[in-house]
Amino acid sequence: MTSKEIRRYEQKYKNYDFKDKKSDEKIILVLRRHWLTFIFKFFPVVTAMLLLIIGHFVLSEYIAEWFFDGEVTVVFFGESLIGMLLWIIFFVLWIDYYFDAWIVTTKRIVDINQMGLFRRNVSELDHIKIQDITTEVHGIFPTLLDYGFVYVQTAGSKSRFVFEEVPHPTVVRQLIAKLQKDAIRKEEKEIFLEDRVS
Amino acid sequence: MVLNFALVLYLFLLLLFIVGNMIIVYHLLTFRLNRILGVFMVGLFLTGSVILLGLNLFYFSEVDWRDLFETVGMVYN
Numbered sequence: 442m443t444s445k446e447i448r449r450y451e452q453k454y455k456n457y458d459f460k461d462k463k464s465d466e467k468i469i470l471v472l473r474r475h476w477l478t479f480i481f482k483f484f485p486v487v488t489a490m491l492l493l494i495i496g497h498f499v500l501s502e503y504i505a506e507w508f509f510d511g512e513v514t515v516v517f518f519g520e521s522l523i524g525m526l527l528w529i530i531f532f533v534l535w536i537d538y539y540f541d542a543w544i545v546t547t548k549r550i551v552d553i554n555q556m557g558l559f560r561r562n563v564s565e566l567d568h569i570k571i572q573d574i575t576t577e578v579h580g581i582f583p584t585l586l587d588y589g590f591v592y593v594q595t596a597g598s599k600s601r602f603v604f605e606e607v608p609h610p611t612v613v614r615q616l617i618a619k620l621q622k623d624a625i626r627k628e629e630k631e632i633f634l635e636d637r638v639s
Numbered sequence: 640m641v642l643n644f645a646l647v648l649y650l651f652l653l654l655l656f657i658v659g660n661m662i663i664v665y666h667l668l669t670f671r672l673n674r675i676l677g678v679f680m681v682g683l684f685l686t687g688s689v690i691l692l693g694l695n696l697f698y699f700s701e702v703d704w705r706d707l708f709e710t711v712g713m714v715y716n
Contacts, residue, residue, distance in 0.1 A: 457672050471672060512707060518698035522652065525691045529659045532684055536666050544672075553670075558662055561670075 447619065451547075459544055459551065461563075470545040470616060474606040475588035479538050486531050493523055533558060543604050545617060548624075550593065552602055568624035570596050574617050576610040593617065642708055649699070653692075660688050 447469060454468040497520055505513040540555035554562040571593055578589035583606070591604035591613050607613060664681055671677030
């Protein structure tokens with residue numbers, strides 16, 4: 442991973458922002474779980490939506506005949522109520538997926554853990570505190586589609602950061618390792634300059 | 640009596656839907672990571688919500704609830 446490649450990532454995420462972002466830091470990478478996990482999560486809701494649409498065209502009149510004396514508008518009313526419920530559930534799941542992210546900046550890693558609408562944990566780790574980075578790709582789908590876990594061992598209070606089911610874990614590891622080396626080099630340079638001044 | 644209870648229940652569901660909408664929009668705008676996508680998702684969500692709510696209110700107004708409840712034997716007075 443070269444500095445040029447890191448600058449390319451910076452360009453890719455230049456429209457991104459998050460709360461508490463410092464003015465002098467740039468976003469290098471925004472990671473979420475792989476899209477396959479997103480599909481697994483959304484499958485029941487999307488299936489229910491499709492069944493509702495198919496049911497609307499195929500079953501509405503029969504249901505109206507059987508239960509509501511041929512009053513098909515009642516069935517449409519019920520369908521629209523179910524549609525409203527599914528719409529809300531879909532977006533709650535989307536928020537849970539989209540805002541559950543790991544952000545790698547030029548200074549730190551920010552781990553945003555969104556659980557539903559009312560629970561959100563945010564923790565951060567400076568690159569300088571990283572001790573070890575490990576990747577794990579385990580299973581048929583993860584191997585074929587190249588997604589897996591990245592474990593970042595730290596010296597801080599939170600002993601380990603886990604990037605769960607993220608795409609291209611090896612590239613992520615190389616990128617974080619490069620940022621960590623840069624951070625160490627920068628700190629050593631600052632210490633050297635301070636020593637020279639004193 | 641049953642009709643009134645059903646109406647209150649329906650109003651409660653509508654209120655719940657509107658509050659749910661407000662909470663989701665708050666999340667989409669407050670915690671957004673990408674400004675363009677954030678605005679797009681809020682637009683998409685609100686458009687869908689307004690269409691669904693409009694359809695629901697339209698169907699609600701089209702149904703003769705008293706007649707329906709009498710037909711299925713739930714209104715006794």
